[in-house]
Ligand SMILES: Cc1cc2nc3c(=O)[nH]c(=O)nc-3n(C[C@H](O)[C@H](O)[C@H](O)COP(=O)(O)OP(=O)(O)OC[C@H]3O[C@@H](n4cnc5c(N)ncnc54)[C@H](O)[C@@H]3O)c2cc1C
């Protein structure tokens with residue numbers, strides 16, 4: 001028997017890939033909560049006229065991990081449920097940051113890099129000169145923070161406004177703590193090798209100029225081809241992103257996979273080349289186990305037999321995010337269309353950013369916004385146990401201050417998501433390798449997937465599930 005821990009999107013995806021490899025393998029997915037989907041949670045309004053997303057709302061369609069998700073969506077028969085936003089849509093072009101007392105539109109084309117756009121005080125192409133003039137790091141580095149790298153190579157303004165905001169909008173994290181390898185691994189490696197990012201790019205281009213581009217990767221599926229030809233920037237699913245885990249769970253169940261919700265296993269014990277899992281007093285002997293639950297939760301269960309592995313798993317920090325959905329029964333409340341705005345930490349405000357949902361998706365004569373707060377600064381702003389009312393008031397005060405919306409929302413939802421996003425702090429990649437090396441050395445029949453390890457986006461965690469299943473079948 002094989003089991004999967006967790007029925008978030010990565011646990012369900014692991015089920016899908018296991019089923020593809022071995023159609024008759026007895027397979028159970030154990031989920032602690034009473035629903036599938038994990039952080040993906042879409043709630044319909046009372047009148048059923050719009051959807052509040054408590055977690056993710058859009059998926060990126062570009063790149064190999066994205067093509068893998070689109071293949072899954074197509075397989076589930078959800079291609080017609082896709083709601084895409086093309087790169088020319090205002091929601092794709094207009095991303096803003098709130099800095100120096102106003103909303104600033106970030107450049108969305110090459111031309112924008114040639115002008116001075118606030119809050120920056122120089123044209124953005126100056127960052128390239130900064131990189132060309134800056135020396136190499138004093139000594140070779142294995143890793144460093146995103147902020148430190150960008151500050152060294154491209155200057156303080158880019159680090160403070162562009163990169164620090166971007167990290168808030170991806171992992172609610174502090175650029176001074178997050179590893180450069182989280183988003184800029186290749187740039188960092190070029191700099192380490194060639195003494196500069198631009199130098200590295202130019203040198204590699206010279207070396208490769210006569211080489212034929214290798215045709216790598218698998219051919220794109222139909223839906224990924226459609227995404228490319230229609231130039232999607234982001235997409236969601238009609239009915240909300242929860243349609244994806246819900247449909248996946250139904251598909252798995254139709255193929256004989258058992259999904260047990262509302263159950264926390266009581267014990268996980270390694271017994272030679274098997275794992276004993278005790279659930280509701282019953283013992284199950286497993287040949288393989290895929291863990292898609294957060295690393296710190298798995299740590300508790302392996303601590304007794306494998307304390308070194310538990311220590312590594314526990315060293316991956318997580319942050320809390322408060323997500324507040326607001327709906328106003330007026331369509332004209334926003335002065336500027338766009339995806340939304342982020343607030344760089346240097347502004348010292350208690351919100352991370354606001355998404356303009358009603359600009360991205362048709363929300364029928366309403367203005368719908370989502371305010372995100374907390375992350376790496378949660379306790380600093382809100383203490384340990386803020387009340388819902390307190391959090392709502394902070395959101396409304398900032399919506400009023402930044403967007404000029406004075407009225408109270410007609411409907412709202414406050415979701416406090418505890419430990420919802422792992423932080424890939426400096427050394428993260430080494431920690432993940434150490435955990436996987438330990439598992440391989442001790443021949444433990446467990447595979448790790450999910451947001452704790454190989455990327456925090458929906459695409460990343462689905463691909464991590466696929467890769468974890470591949471490791472099971474390659475050993
Ligand atoms: C606010 C927010 C916004 C986001 N926005 C985006 C976005 O726009 N685009 C994007 O691509 N990504 C986004 N993400 C990231 C994305 O949602 C997550 O990375 C992804 O959903 C994680 O899936 P997962 O399966 O790895 O983990 P989870 O969703 O955490 O699933 C793990 C599951 O394991 C269960 N579990 C825990 N302990 C146990 C146990 N002991 N036994 C059994 N089950 C257990 C949990 O209940 C949960 O269901 C966002 C995340 C958040 C929090």
Ligand SMILES: C=Cc1c2[nH]c(c1C)Cc1[nH]c(c(CCC(=O)O)c1C)Cc1[nH]c(c(C)c1CCC(=O)O)Cc1[nH]c(c(C)c1C=C)C2
Nearest residue numbers: 060095168169170171172340341342352353354355372457
């Ligand atoms: C303010 C908090 C957050 C916002 N979104 C997220 C958080 C924590 C989570 C999130 N957003 C994105 C991803 C990655 C998806 C992937 O790479 O597969 C995650 C985990 C996408 C994203 N959203 C924004 C950016 C710059 C990105 C990176 C990729 C891309 O360019 O599409 C912008 C953004 N996010 C938030 C806001 C308010 C915002 C504003 C412009 C909220």
